[in-house]
Amino acid sequence: MAKKKLVLIGNGMAGIRAIEEILQLLPDQFDITVFGKEPYPNYNRIQLSKVLQGDTEIKDITLNEWQWYEDNGILLYPGETVTKIDKENQVVYTDKGKETAYDYLIIATGSNPFMLPLPGADKEGVTAFRDIEDCEKMIDASNHYKRAAVIGGGLLGLEAARGLLNLGMEVDVIHISDYLMERQLDRAAAELLQKELESQGMNFYLEKQTSEITGKKRVTGLKFKDGGAIPADLVVMAVGIKPNVALAQESGVDVNRGIIVNDHMETNVPNIYAVGECAEHREMVYGLVAPLYEQGQALAKHICGMNHQGYKGSVLSTQLKVSGVDVFSTGLINETADSKSIKVFDEWQNTYKKILVQDDKLTGAVLFGDTKEGTKLLSLIKKGANVQEYLESQQASDDGESIVAAMSDEEIICGCNGVSKGTIVNAIKNDGLTTVEQVKGKTNASRSCGTCKNLVSDLLTDTLGDEYEADTKESICACTDLTRDEVVAEIREKGLTHSKEVMNVLEWKTEEGCSKCKPALNYYLGMVYPEEHEDERESRFVNERLHANIQKDGTYSVVPRMYGGVTNAEDLRTIADVAEKYEVGMIKLTGGQRIDLLGVKKEDLPDVWKDLGMPSGYAYGKSVRTVKTCVGAEFCRFGTQDSTGMGIQLEKKFEGLNTPHKVKMGVSACPRNCAEGGIKDVGVVGLDGVWEVYVGGNGGTDLRKAELLVKVKTQQEVLEYTAAFLQYYRENASYLERTSHYVERVGIEHVQEIVNDDQLRSELNARMDQALSVYQEPWSNVLESETTLKDLYQKVTAK
Numbered sequence: 001m002a003k004k005k006l007v008l009i010g011n012g013m014a015g016i017r018a019i020e021e022i023l024q025l026l027p028d029q030f031d032i033t034v035f036g037k038e039p040y041p042n043y044n045r046i047q048l049s050k051v052l053q054g055d056t057e058i059k060d061i062t063l064n065e066w067q068w069y070e071d072n073g074i075l076l077y078p079g080e081t082v083t084k085i086d087k088e089n090q091v092v093y094t095d096k097g098k099e100t101a102y103d104y105l106i107i108a109t110g111s112n113p114f115m116l117p118l119p120g121a122d123k124e125g126v127t128a129f130r131d132i133e134d135c136e137k138m139i140d141a142s143n144h145y146k147r148a149a150v151i152g153g154g155l156l157g158l159e160a161a162r163g164l165l166n167l168g169m170e171v172d173v174i175h176i177s178d179y180l181m182e183r184q185l186d187r188a189a190a191e192l193l194q195k196e197l198e199s200q201g202m203n204f205y206l207e208k209q210t211s212e213i214t215g216k217k218r219v220t221g222l223k224f225k226d227g228g229a230i231p232a233d234l235v236v237m238a239v240g241i242k243p244n245v246a247l248a249q250e251s252g253v254d255v256n257r258g259i260i261v262n263d264h265m266e267t268n269v270p271n272i273y274a275v276g277e278c279a280e281h282r283e284m285v286y287g288l289v290a291p292l293y294e295q296g297q298a299l300a301k302h303i304c305g306m307n308h309q310g311y312k313g314s315v316l317s318t319q320l321k322v323s324g325v326d327v328f329s330t331g332l333i334n335e336t337a338d339s340k341s342i343k344v345f346d347e348w349q350n351t352y353k354k355i356l357v358q359d360d361k362l363t364g365a366v367l368f369g370d371t372k373e374g375t376k377l378l379s380l381i382k383k384g385a386n387v388q389e390y391l392e393s394q395q396a397s398d399d400g401e402s403i404v405a406a407m408s409d410e411e412i413i414c415g416c417n418g419v420s421k422g423t424i425v426n427a428i429k430n431d432g433l434t435t436v437e438q439v440k441g442k443t444n445a446s447r448s449c450g451t452c453k454n455l456v457s458d459l460l461t462d463t464l465g466d467e468y469e470a471d472t473k474e475s476i477c478a479c480t481d482l483t484r485d486e487v488v489a490e491i492r493e494k495g496l497t498h499s500k501e502v503m504n505v506l507e508w509k510t511e512e513g514c515s516k517c518k519p520a521l522n523y524y525l526g527m528v529y530p531e532e533h534e535d536e537r538e539s540r541f542v543n544e545r546l547h548a549n550i551q552k553d554g555t556y557s558v559v560p561r562m563y564g565g566v567t568n569a570e571d572l573r574t575i576a577d578v579a580e581k582y583e584v585g586m587i588k589l590t591g592g593q594r595i596d597l598l599g600v601k602k603e604d605l606p607d608v609w610k611d612l613g614m615p616s617g618y619a620y621g622k623s624v625r626t627v628k629t630c631v632g633a634e635f636c637r638f639g640t641q642d643s644t645g646m647g648i649q650l651e652k653k654f655e656g657l658n659t660p661h662k663v664k665m666g667v668s669a670c671p672r673n674c675a676e677g678g679i680k681d682v683g684v685v686g687l688d689g690v691w692e693v694y695v696g697g698n699g700g701t702d703l704r705k706a707e708l709l710v711k712v713k714t715q716q717e718v719l720e721y722t723a724a725f726l727q728y729y730r731e732n733a734s735y736l737e738r739t740s741h742y743v744e745r746v747g748i749e750h751v752q753e754i755v756n757d758d759q760l761r762s763e764l765n766a767r768m769d770q771a772l773s774v775y776q777e778p779w780s781n782v783l784e785s786e787t788t789l790k791d792l793y794q795k796v797t798a799k
């Protein structure tokens, strides 16, 4: 029997998944032809966010290599657009003059990004974020320009903004609603998200509507309807998508918002089907892959003549792909008159969970900070579980049962691909799978957004027990397979002196590196060669580049050094004068006993520093921040030692020292510990004739009590042991690893062994002195450099 001719228009994620399903059901029944407008094989569009964020490369996001088409006898026409469908004669025509007949036609033309029809939207530097070309355009712009504006604070806009930050740009996000991701989150979660993203350096303009894109040939900025304006060298529009229906409509296929299909993905025209973002099913158009894959399954079964109930619609779930941010939502997100909610807001852990219940059934969930329960909740909501079932499953995990162990076989592990626990466990057992990659190959789990990888790994552990050895070697980022220790060893061994050289010699997978490895390499090089290494300013995070902390409204905060938290009338008068002169928004005492001037304009920073005439407090740096002190023996009736004097000495000695992460210290003069040394990176407590030195404490998100390192008699010894500890931490911790995590990881006994060894302690002190000898006060440095003033602060002369 002659094979049926099957033609697919659109070589994207939904169309090709439908073909894969068909090939699985009936491998040899069709002559398949695929037309794809883009000149690539089918790739993972989802991962473009990861490409922009520097976590992966374009070459690594291909889903089906050229060879796959060949192996399956598929005729692929890449870079060729279908321009007409003749539904009577069942033929399609392309822009390259090709005519192809079909028995079955699948339209999977996806969506087009919605571009706001603003004056100036056609200028150079305005782009969408939809395909490889857009991604390349943004990466290229980041090499030449500084300021990006992203219009739209939805999933796409925020993922783009994170990518542009990683590429070293300053990023403003302009959002129409009064809170972010209002289609996916409730206000509480959105506000937590905003705070987190602001701390990563993103700047938000909420409730703003853009009225114009300014500039001559290239964009130079945005104007808002309320009269405001901001500068921008790159504008990314991420304000939603429009199903790509023009071809279908012109060819006489019924369309509404999308191409109208029934439960078998049939259009009104015989033998023409639609699947993916271009299709409209029961008045719903979807923009996430999970429903599109479910549609593909239904379509394949129908075309292959299998009995199937068809596609019934999907429960959606979303997860933002921004590193360091965990947000998840599924089903309904906002309360209604008939719903009740279970809400847990843990201010301490900065987590938020809301579960909506209607008539005892779970109907939706929003999670922030801890999204481990997301997959389970999606699964329960999909199957219409009642609240009791959820509470019981939660009890099981509270009792220590792992999340995957407590799941039933039908529950979904991979939301994107609809792969259940049972399917994965069977594949592991029957096919002898031992790695996440193998599970992906066999079941599709983790093949799309990748957020379920940890659950798949947990399932491998759970199923294989001791036989499963997770790959524990962790590379410093996706640009290399080398670990932190391997990179540092290579820097030392090969005498590498610049990040570019490291990337080149150690065969980095990306040319420019990413936001993870660039600052890390700069730190490691400075640590290994304190005297020779020239700081690579462009590799540093924005706050460190500008020597001030960027705030929510785009202004900066200025914190002058106040050694040991001690000040005097003259300094206070100067601070007050500066605050008045530059109309500082708020003067605030910090937790580290200093004064923070908030709301300083970027262009005023150099003048503020000049007028203050004080050293930088380094409140923005991965560096020694403050040394908090108690009043001590001089004034306090409990005081046994000069804690302020000790604190000042410590702060003066270690001022400006580059460290893997910020370092905070506290010195008290009796066990009442008013300077809170128990939760500091270094805490010193004075007792009668003795100083106790504690290390590895943390009072922030990961609360940790500091551990006793040593008891010594003199202030000189405090300085010596602290220097040894800090230098050892500098030389051995990973970049961005706080002392609390480091000490926890290596154990206090190990650190004690090192610093108590006289020889090692003396060597560590010598290397610390070398590192400290190159310190230059950054604010006065900036004031001396015309170029820096102009490049970074847009000041022509400030002297």
Ligand SMILES: Cc1cc2nc3c(=O)[nH]c(=O)nc-3n(C[C@H](O)[C@H](O)[C@H](O)COP(=O)(O)OP(=O)(O)OC[C@H]3O[C@@H](n4cnc5c(N)ncnc54)[C@H](O)[C@@H]3O)c2cc1C
Binding pocket: 009, 010, 011, 012, 013, 014, 015, 035, 036, 037, 038, 045, 046, 047, 048, 049, 080, 081, 082, 083, 108, 109, 110, 111, 129, 130, 131, 156, 244, 247, 275, 276, 277, 278, 286, 287, 288, 289, 290, 292, 319, 321, 416, 449
């Ligand atoms: C940056 C980014 C991140 C995303 N992240 C996620 C995520 O984390 N999770 C998630 O679920 N979803 C995510 N999405 C959405 C997801 O990628 C889409 O839902 C999915 O790709 C849609 O698949 P599709 O096949 O319907 O459309 P597409 O993937 O757009 O494929 C359609 C293809 O058809 C081609 N085409 C159109 N017209 C013609 C024609 N006339 N002739 C020939 N070819 C034609 C198009 O060029 C395109 O290549 C993301 C999207 C983007 C852009």
Ligand SMILES: NC(=O)c1ccc[n+]([C@@H]2O[C@H](COP(=O)([O-])OP(=O)(O)OC[C@H]3O[C@@H](n4cnc5c(N)ncnc54)[C@H](O)[C@@H]3O)[C@@H](O)[C@H]2O)c1
Binding pocket: 116, 151, 152, 153, 154, 155, 156, 157, 159, 174, 175, 176, 177, 180, 181, 182, 183, 208, 209, 210, 238, 239, 240, 241, 286, 287, 288, 318, 319, 320, 321
């Ligand atoms: N992690 C993920 O799941 C993920 C990531 C990226 C993209 N996507 C998908 O890609 C598609 C596109 O994403 P999107 O974020 O563009 O769509 P979206 O519709 O989810 O969000 C668009 C956002 O832009 C805002 N907006 C609309 N008009 C505006 C204006 N004039 N000015 C400022 N803001 C405006 C809206 O309020 C909305 O929050 C969606 O289907 C999305 O689901 C998903």
Ligand code: SF4
Binding pocket: 630, 631, 632, 633, 636, 637, 638, 639, 640, 643, 668, 669, 670, 671, 672, 673, 674, 675
């Ligand atoms: S720690 Fe002790 S000495 Fe210092 S201020 Fe508190 S009570 Fe006084």
Ligand code: FES
Binding pocket: 413, 414, 415, 416, 417, 445, 446, 447, 448, 449, 450, 451, 452, 453
């Ligand atoms: S949940 Fe997205 S790939 Fe599994």
